[in-house]
Every structure is written in structure tokens, then in C-alpha cells.
Amino acid sequence: KAGVTQTPRYLIKTRGQQVTLSCSPISGHRSVSWYQQTPGQGLQFLFEYFSETQRNKGNFPGRFSGRQFSNSRSEMNVSTLELGDSALYLCASSLLGFTGGLAEAFFGQGTRLTVV
Amino acid sequence: DAKTTQPTSMDCAEGRAANLPCNHSTISGNEYVYWYRQIHSQGPQYIIHGLKNNETNEMASLIITEDRKSSTLILPHATLRDTAVYYCIVRGNSGYALNFGKGTSLLVTP
Numbered sequence: 001k002a003g004v005t006q007t008p009r010y011l012i013k014t015r016g017q018q019v020t021l022s023c024s025p026i027s028g029h030r031s032v033s034w035y036q037q038t039p040g041q042g043l044q045f046l047f048e049y050f051s052e053t054q055r056n057k058g059n060f061p062g063r064f065s066g067r068q069f070s071n072s073r074s075e076m077n078v079s080t081l082e083l084g085d086s087a088l089y090l091c092a093s094s095l096l097g098f099t100g101g102l103a104e105a106f107f108g109q110g111t112r113l114t115v116v
Numbered sequence: 117d118a119k120t121t122q123p124t125s126m127d128c129a130e131g132r133a134a135n136l137p138c139n140h141s142t143i144s145g146n147e148y149v150y151w152y153r154q155i156h157s158q159g160p161q162y163i164i165h166g167l168k169n170n171e172t173n174e175m176a177s178l179i180i181t182e183d184r185k186s187s188t189l190i191l192p193h194a195t196l197r198d199t200a201v202y203y204c205i206v207r208g209n210s211g212y213a214l215n216f217g218k219g220t221s222l223l224v225t226p
Contacts, residue, residue: 004159033213043160045213056213090159092214104150105214107159 004108018079025093032074037088118143118206125221134191138204147208153200
């Protein structure tokens, strides 16, 4: 079956702009999580969506937001971009998510965002 | 979730077994040990997980000590494509995210 698809793969934006990243999970998976990866901080949890509801959120400013659609596809948005937002943004799909249970997560290839 | 400690880097010759250790001395009874890996510029890949029994799948084996304070991921016949950062993660049912930490950078050499 098809894996997790993230678009676009690469993106270059200017400081102050906003950006929207997209993630299509594995068919049948209802949970989508987002992670930010930078060389200095490693992989950090942004938020998780399950059945169109944000279930958990990491320690990121309000400029980072997301949503999930009825078909489980998810988008994340970063407004007022800063140089420090340059990172690899990864989406993970799982059947039920982690809250209250166990599930292995399947990651996409990520979107490489560069802010100049 | 319990904290894990892994060596920063390891080398392994191609065709040999790669044994990656992980210490998790504060693990509690309901916490599982997960292993993921990340090949350069790709998303992390799930490898295996276990609670207290040893586990094996087509990718690797997971050996958990009887006191559950440490574990070892074994790649039985390492190939060059196994060169990656390997993350040992301990989490229980109440967690909602994966805490990846720094991981072990494994280099498989010809």
C-alpha cells in the first residue's frame, strides 16, 4: 500500500511569509503527527491530530498550527516565518495514534523548509 | 517516559552482526522499548518494539535484559544500507509522542 506522502519536498521562503505543508497518511490511518527536525534540537514533536481533532501539542509557539480533514489528510501552517524555522518537517501516520495505546508510526520523507 | 542512553556512534563491518545497546534503567513496568532508525535525509523508520520478551522480525532482533534496564538491537548481517542513526525510545500508554533523543550513528563499512 502507498506510504505517507508529504508535499512539497523542498521549499524556500522569505522571513515574514507563511507556509503550508501537506501530509497524506497511509489509507485507513486516522492519526497524523508532525515533527520538526533541526541539527541542534533533533526531532521535536509539534502536534498530533486524530479524527480531525488536535489531540496533543508540543512546546512550539502559536505561529505553528495544523488541521486534519475528514479524509485524514493533514496540513500544517507556519506564519510569520523566522530563520530558525528552517528545518525538516516530518509527518507520521499511525492507525490509532499513541494516546492511550501503542502504535508504530510510519513517517513520510519530509518537507525541507529553508527560510532566507 | 523513561530516559534512554545510547552510544553516540558505532562502526560495523559489512556482513557482520551489528549490536546496538541502549540503557533505560528507570523504565517502568508498562513501558515498551521501541527502535527506529533514520537513514540520511529520510523520515524515521520503525524497526521493532518489545515489552520484556525478546522479539524478532524480518529486520532485526530485540534483546531485553531480565531486569528490563537495558536492551540490544541486533542487525544480524549488516549491509551498507543499514548505515543510519538508530533511536531507542521508551514509552508507555500515557505518552502521545516519540521522544527520539540523539540516537546512535551506525556506520557500516565494506
